Amino acid sequence: MPDVTRRDFCAGTLAAALSGAAVTRSAAERRGRIPVRMFWTWDHSTNWCENVYGAQNVGVGNAYTKPGRFFEEDYRRVVDWCASHDMQAVGIVGLLRDRHGGVESVRRLCGYANDRGVRIYIIGGLFAYGGAYYEGSSKWSLDRFLEDNKDCMARRADGGYHYARFLSHGGTKNEPQGCPSSKKLKDFVIESYDWLFKAVPELGGIQMEAGDNGVCQCATCKERRGKRAASEYMSLEDMAGIYPAIAGVVRSRSKDAMIICETYHHFLDKACGIFYEDPPGKDARVLFDMPKDIFWQWKCDARLDQGTWPDGAALPPEMAKAHNVMRSHAGTQWWGGRDAFDVDKIRRQCRSSFLSGLDAVSMFGEVSPFNTNAEFNYLALRYFADSPLAPMDGFVRDVMAPLLGGEALAAEWVGMARLDHDPEKIPTASARIARIAADVKDAEARRRWTHLAHRLDSFRWEWERNGRKLPVYSHHPEPLLPKGGVSRPDHL
Numbered sequence: 001m002p003d004v005t006r007r008d009f010c011a012g013t014l015a016a017a018l019s020g021a022a023v024t025r026s027a028a029e030r031r032g033r034i035p036v037r038m039f040w041t042w043d044h045s046t047n048w049c050e051n052v053y054g055a056q057n058v059g060v061g062n063a064y065t066k067p068g069r070f071f072e073e074d075y076r077r078v079v080d081w082c083a084s085h086d087m088q089a090v091g092i093v094g095l096l097r098d099r100h101g102g103v104e105s106v107r108r109l110c111g112y113a114n115d116r117g118v119r120i121y122i123i124g125g126l127f128a129y130g131g132a133y134y135e136g137s138s139k140w141s142l143d144r145f146l147e148d149n150k151d152c153m154a155r156r157a158d159g160g161y162h163y164a165r166f167l168s169h170g171g172t173k174n175e176p177q178g179c180p181s182s183k184k185l186k187d188f189v190i191e192s193y194d195w196l197f198k199a200v201p202e203l204g205g206i207q208m209e210a211g212d213n214g215v216c217q218c219a220t221c222k223e224r225r226g227k228r229a230a231s232e233y234m235s236l237e238d239m240a241g242i243y244p245a246i247a248g249v250v251r252s253r254s255k256d257a258m259i260i261c262e263t264y265h266h267f268l269d270k271a272c273g274i275f276y277e278d279p280p281g282k283d284a285r286v287l288f289d290m291p292k293d294i295f296w297q298w299k300c301d302a303r304l305d306q307g308t309w310p311d312g313a314a315l316p317p318e319m320a321k322a323h324n325v326m327r328s329h330a331g332t333q334w335w336g337g338r339d340a341f342d343v344d345k346i347r348r349q350c351r352s353s354f355l356s357g358l359d360a361v362s363m364f365g366e367v368s369p370f371n372t373n374a375e376f377n378y379l380a381l382r383y384f385a386d387s388p389l390a391p392m393d394g395f396v397r398d399v400m401a402p403l404l405g406g407e408a409l410a411a412e413w414v415g416m417a418r419l420d421h422d423p424e425k426i427p428t429a430s431a432r433i434a435r436i437a438a439d440v441k442d443a444e445a446r447r448r449w450t451h452l453a454h455r456l457d458s459f460r461w462e463w464e465r466n467g468r469k470l471p472v473y474s475h476h477p478e479p480l481l482p483k484g485g486v487s488r489p490d491h492l
């Protein structure tokens with residue numbers, strides 16, 4: 001029974017990470033660390049093999065443009081990293097596509113991960129994001145189902161069908177959205193995830209998403225949600241209507257699947273006020289009654305940037321009884337720049353998560369650690385999850401120094417790594433790096449330095465050719481408003 005052995009081993013690693021039973025602030029403090037760490041990825045822009053044609057560096061809902069075999073090649077390297085750096089799980093949007101092998105390739109990849117104590121989980125839309133089978137001829141493709149069952153589609157305010165277009169974020173898909181009030185659709189969604197966890201018994205879990213591309217404006221949905229969701233691009237009421245059923249069907253197929261419920265919010269956001277009401281409202285009660293072995297997932301980028309996450313701010317008490325994961329977009333095309341040095345933000349993410357009693361942290365893992373800033377970002381997640389109150393200096397001394405030729409040089413890296421925002425200083429930095437690289441004996445340390453010089457010079461080069469202004473596309477795609485569809489809000 002090799003599959004059972006692998007699954008039990010994988011379940012054991014998560015259980016070990018979470019040992020200590022109840023997840024409360026005091027329990028997290030007693031342990032002194034954040035036990036669970038995860039990567040979040042899109043399949044089409046995860047590039048851990050270098051120099052592959054068709055690689056993409058941005059996008060939501062893109063086509064997969066590399067040769068299909070690189071889906072497994074890339075993610076095996078991600079898994080290897082996780083296995084050797086105390087990370088427990090990798091989430092993938094676009095997990096199932098005909099283009100990169102469908103069910104068979106996912107089964108092989110999940111088996112590979114399970115063998116190494118790492119779990120692959122699907123980041124799966126329920127009323128959006130393609131559903132259980134992201135793209136292809138499968139009957140479990142949500143896109144196909146909605147095209148064949150227009151009565152289940154979400155509506156815009158003008159009564160037209162609601163498609164999400166991701167042009168403003170580098171995406172290519174024109175994606176139909178489902179109406180959360182449709183029983184026919186809900187039955188299909190539940191059945192599709194039941195099928196998935198049966199067809200891929202090696203699958204390690206699910207991050208479920210109701211959808212955050214605007215809410216359905218049909219009369220039934222508007223009446224069901226009442227006033228609350230009018231200004232939101234997502235709906236907590238819609239989540240309450242489907243999350244418990246999906247969690248139930250996943251658990252019935254897999255006793256140890258990691259079940260993550262996306263909230264699209266920080267728990268201090270205004271929209272989450274319903275989670276603090278006493279007594280709770282109907283929808284909050286439904287979510288609170290979900291099993292306590294699930295994870296609630298939150299996001300924190302804006303609050304870290306604005307300093308609006310006070311130390312020790314409390315999770316909603318009922319949700320603190322389950323597991324809680326905080327994700328950020330540190331060092332990505334979505335926030336700060338892909339492959340940007342973002343270690344201090346990750347430090348603050350871990351510190352604040354720990355002080356608020358969360359027991360899991362997640363970051364984007366699309367960029368290969370060949371890109372040294374990404375390597376440091378990934379290493380920072382582990383370091384500050386292990387030691388959430390450690391200062392930046394500790395990471396520089398303990399982690400960066402051995403990789404760069406010494407502590408003094410590592411401190412210089414910190415001073416130069418973000419000069420992509422300050423290109424006038426890059427020529428001096430580039431000359432300094434050339435001298436460092438000439439003196440460093442270790443070949444891998446030298447490679448890291450020359451990579452930094454090349455990266456910085458690329459920003460200086462573009463800046464000079466762009467009227468000495470920083471080109472906006474280096475950090476975040478420019479917003480575009482496509483005609484005839486609904487643009488994804490610029491809310492990441």
Ligand SMILES: [Zn+2]
Nearest residue numbers: 179216218221
């Ligand atoms: Zn509707």
